Amino acid sequence: MKAAVIRKYGGPDTFRIEEVPERGPKAGEIKVRNVATSINPIDFKARKGYLFVVSGFRFPKILGADFAGVVEACGAGVRNFKPGDEVYGFTAAAGGKGALAESLCCKASVASAKPTSLDFEQAAALPLAASTAYRALTKEGGLTAGMRVLVVGATGGVGHFAVQIARISGAHVTGVCRSSGESAARELGCIDVIAYDRTDFRRSGQTFDLIFDAAGKYGFGACRALLTAQGTYVTTIPGPSIMLRRVLTASASGRKARFVAANSNDRDLSLMRQWCDEGRLKPLIDAVFPLEETRQAFERAESGRTRGKVVIRTGETSGSVGKAE
Ligand SMILES: NC(=O)c1ccc[n+]([C@@H]2O[C@H](COP(=O)([O-])OP(=O)(O)OC[C@H]3O[C@@H](n4cnc5c(N)ncnc54)[C@H](OP(=O)(O)O)[C@@H]3O)[C@@H](O)[C@H]2O)c1
Incomplete structure (x- = not known):
């Protein structure tokens, strides 16, 4: 071969x-x-x-x-x-x-x-990108309908699936991407878009129930103030800092720090298949x-x-x- x-x-x-x-x-x-x-x-x-x-x-x-x-x-x-x-x-x-x-x-x-x-x-x-987005939002982020979700890297490999999955689940999605990706982010399902090359989303004054840092560029400390009182930050990038924060925030009530680990399995991939075949995920x-x-x-x-x-x-x-x- x-x-x-x-x-x-x-x-x-x-x-x-x-x-x-x-x-x-x-x-x-x-x-x-x-x-x-x-x-x-x-x-x-x-x-x-x-x-x-x-x-x-x-x-x-x-x-x-x-x-x-x-x-x-x-x-x-x-x-x-x-x-x-x-x-x-x-x-x-x-x-x-x-x-x-x-x-x-x-x-x-x-x-x-x-x-x-x-x-x-x-x-x-x-497979890898959509499954990662799904697990980050649901297993780690506890996504439910009506949540205010921020997806950082909204037009990236993982992020563009995260935007669609959050919308399928009935969330209000704000996307962060470069200004040239703004219309693509809206087409994917973002209600609001923050262009990171024009505006620092950390100074937007908004709060979110779930921040998914699909780009893995920021960290819990940088995003903490944007989380609601019980909000969750999830990153794609594991490391000593997020692991420690995850342990420290696990049992206490309040804001949570999590990271996602990709996992290929029939259950998640079947759901992606269903969404694709229903025309909801692309x-x-x-x-x-x-x-x-x-x-x-x-x-x-x-x-x-x-x-x-x-x-x-x-x-x-x-x-x-x-x-x-
Ligand atoms: N933990 C896991 O199991 C797992 C699984 C999959 C991926 N990952 C990791 O997740 C990361 C993203 O993967 P990917 O496949 O989505 O990569 P990708 O397709 O290259 O997308 C990266 C995204 O990051 C955005 N970005 C870059 N700089 C940014 C900034 N300063 N602020 C906001 N957004 C910024 C880019 O947005 P613009 O194009 O708008 O600039 C782009 O959308 C990678 O580091 C990857 O290794 C981890």
């Missing part, structure tokens, strides 16, 4: 498109003929070597977490999928496990049936690149100028790929 391989940590030019051997699924795994993947910041953090504690120094590596494709084979004990099923999901978030390739094997438990209303490229944009695609242009795709994703998700097409949808004999 063809894959974007790295043989050392480094910049986007580290990727090489190579032919590498495929393997079959182990017990509990499915083998997926991968049609598309999308880039998450964890992929380029992994490529730069920031996650070496987890990813180690064994090369070559195939990075990439999000996948959307067709089940080709099932390992022993897999009962929920069969060859030919269209699936989506994401592999271990810490650097991913091989989605920048035409084929990958992953635990069956991280996959779910793909939304039928989306093509593979759209479906690949969802990925915003910034650009689509072929696997051969993985370097350019990462350069785009790392430019800080994207809106929504950068997708990489890893394979074809046509033919008898993955169909049961």
